[in-house]
Amino acid sequence: MLRNYLLTALRNLRRNPLYTIVNMLGLAVGITCFVWIMLYVQDEWSFDRYHSKADRIFRLVEKIDLEGQGEESSSNPFPTGPALKNDYPAMIEHVVRFFDFQVETRTLKVGEDKYEEKHIFFADSNAFDVFDFPLKMGNPATVLDAPNSIVISQALADKLFPGQNPLNQQIIYEGDFPLQVTGVFGDIPSQSHFHIEALISFPTLRPILKGTLKGWVWNPNWTYILLKEGSSPEELERHFPDFINKYYPGFIRPQITHYLQALTDIHLDSDLDYEIEPNGSRSTLYFLIMIGLFILMIACINFMNLATARSARRAREVGMRKVLGAHRGQLIRQFLGESLVMTGVSIILSLFLIRFGLFFFNQIAEKQLSTDLLSTPAFLFSLLVLGMIVGIVSGLYPAYYLSAFRPVDVLKGRGLSNRKDQRFRKGLVVLQFAISLILIISTLVIHRQFVYMKTAELGFNAEEVIVIPTKPTMIRELEVLKSRFLQHHQVKYVTRMNEMLGVHHNVHEFNYEGMESKKWVYFPGLMVDEDFVETFDLTLVAGRDFDKSYGTDDTTAVLVNEAMVRELNWGTAEDAIGKQLKTPNGNERVAGVLKDFHIVSLKEEIRPFVLDITVPRLKSFFTKNIAVRIGNQDVQQTLAYLAEQWRTVAPEHPFAYSFLDEEMDALYRSEDRLSDLVGYFSILAILIACLGLFALASFTAEQRRHEIGIRRVLGASVPGIASLLTKDFLRLVLLANLVSWPLAWWALHQWLEGYAYQIELNWSDFVFAAMGVIMLAVATVAYQAIRAGLTKPARVLREK
Secondary structure (H helix, E strand, C coil): CHHHHHHHHHHHHHCHHHHHHHHHHHHHHHHHHHHHHHHHHHHHCCCCCCCCCHHHEEEEEEEEEECCCEEEEEEEEEEEEEEEEECCCEEEEEEEEEEECCCEEEEEEEECEEEEEEEEEECCCCCHHCCCEEEEECCCCCCCCCCEEEEEEEEHHHHHHHCCCCCCCCCEECCEEEEEEEEECCCCCCCCCCCEEEEEEEEHHHHHHHHHHHHCCCCCCCEEEEECCCHHHHHHHHHHHHHHHHHCCCCHHHEEEEEEEHHHHHHHHHCCCCCCCCCCCHHHEEEEEEEEHHHHHHHHHHHHHHHHHHHHHHHHHHHHHHHHCCCCEEEEEHHEEEEEHHHHHHHHHHHHHHHHHHHHHHHCCCCCCHHHHHHHHHHHHHHHHHHHHHHHHHHHHHHHHHHHHCCCHHHHCCCCCCCCCHHHHHHHHHHHHHHHHHHHCCCCCHHHHHHHHHHHHCCHHHCCCEEEECCCCCCCHHHHHHHHHHCCCCEEEEECCCCCCCCECCCEEEEEEECCCCCCCEEEEEEEEHHHHHCCHHHHHHHCCCCCCCCCCHHHHEEEEEEHHHCCCCCHHHHHHHCEECCCCCCCEEEEEEECCCCCCCCCCCCEEEEEEECHHHHHCCCEEEEEECCCCCCCCCCHHHHHHHHHCCCCCCHHHHHHHHHHHHHHHHHHHHHHHHHHHHHHHHHHHHHHHHHHHHHHHHHCHHHHHHHHHCCCCHHHHHHHHHHHHHHHHHHHHHHHHHHHHHHHHHHCCCCCCCCCCHHHHHHHHHHHHHHHHHHHHHHHHHHHHHHEEEEHHHHH
16 A cells, blocks of 8 residues: 555656646755754754763853943952852862953964964863863873963964974963963864863963952953852852952942853853853844744645645546545545655755755854764754654645545536635735745845944944054053054054954943042943044044143043943033042043943943043053054055064064954844845745745636636737736735734834844835835746636637
């Protein structure tokens, strides 16, 4: 019996090649899209789960809040972790700290060769006891014990010491600190919320930072806690208030809270201040899963419509089988068998599409998904289960529909359709196009929001600004470099800053006029020099700019923005001039008020902000970047000049640069990636939906062939016949618009609420999507309509 079902299925598929190709292609594309999305989702969900102790590893979060200002930081002061381990040894097995001087790249020197490398951290000696970093050389218990020890990745070892044994080799860190290679680790999975190329032993910091390592205010290092078996994070968190009262200084103690963040939650659920690397988003995953299910649903609907479109051709077959003794259960099994056969072939086709299209998907999604996964038993089993579900869901309705024909009716040519079935099929097409329209409208709106964030008025000029990272050891070189850079005719301004404006900032403690003494509130700010305002073309609304003629500006003057004036209820901008604002630099006063500008991305609202001049003794330490505004002529020649001057003044450090506008564009990489993914999948969804419309047009033309023949005999033209068939489908597409527009409006409104600055939903996006879908639908239906109109009436009317 099974062999008979299979032979019948193959015979029917071979008899209708166009139907078979269209149906299998639609299913294959739908399955491919769904699998790509699920591979992406699985990769995102697997972050940090490769660590064998992941369920016991937590990151310590420090929240500073006073009067609604402060920060929620992923990092902590240096002594926090060791103090916790010392006070609660019954619950804590290990504490590991990571620190990187809050800079992206560091200079490594081997012999006479210098390298600028990223992902270099100082770490505690038990890092390899907590995290599963695959150590290939060295003893994990001792590699980070001694001062001036460094453990490097295999990739970095091959780069620095090609063809040599890297152990015990010397690396000069930042031109001044010799380090000895004590270990080499292998590749760390890409599914990690932070990546490392080298770890330097924490004791190496002692002569560099000295007393700073004992401070409880500056919080620059990330602290991870490995709980002991049987201990819970809630149990440890109950002790945090007592811990804070015991160790933190009185002026900051009331503002501090701590909590634990599960390691496996960081990538998808964390968007804290000072994240090591940008994280993903759980809501984005849910959105992509929804898209994948929608596309799979559209493909299944296509199968149903294409199967029922052929019902007229299969009706007599069903009638004859019933007359010869076949019961309905056998017919259902036969049609479900055909569905499963077609789905099986579609899965085989989708395997080729998945494998050969994965490279392009990786490019769009910025992933490194491997084709090796496609041959694993788990993946193949999952694909088999998916195929069975799709085959049964897709074939169930056609099987019940076709097996329900009454032999007497179908053999006489009656009862091939009813209004209920027609409404059901048309409803499926409306659903297909409603989903497609929602995806297309979403693509347009997401793209507009993305463009808006990249092109909105920032309050400062980021064009033609080159950012050059500096080093804390460049004490003498900074002034010389600035002077030499300004000698070039294309260099307009040069300024120093401790963070990159528009990308990063720090939070500093302040005591404002009228505030209780010995209390501090934390506001974001930048440490800059006197040329900062002119370099970035900031607008003063009151007071004056920093001025070198005022020799004490570095200890007596600050600039604030309008948001600060509003926050502290200082009245007008003019009223704020002269207000006291005590800082770590001393008792300073407001010298000027700046028009509000965006200190970071447009995802966040403009907050109170302070510009302060770095005091002379800290100018090199708090200068992480030099910003150079250049003209728009001879850019490459200007860059070559800057590089030449750098190599002359600071030969120990490689010259590196970036353009500020490109750094700011990188802030929206996740939105850009989401826009691309939704856009491409929307195109595929509408193409698959058009296959469904093609199916319904085929079905309608089949059902009305006698009517069309009579109309042609009576003089109806081919355009008239095409118009007759097309207008019915236009009604379906218009109905899909009525269904999709309110849903899309509501969903996108909710999505935009996540942005502090957002576009207005515009009816033009909805109209544009509707017009595009209507034109595509008309073109799809027109083929079948014209084909039906060109059929010779005599041949049609001879059919019974």
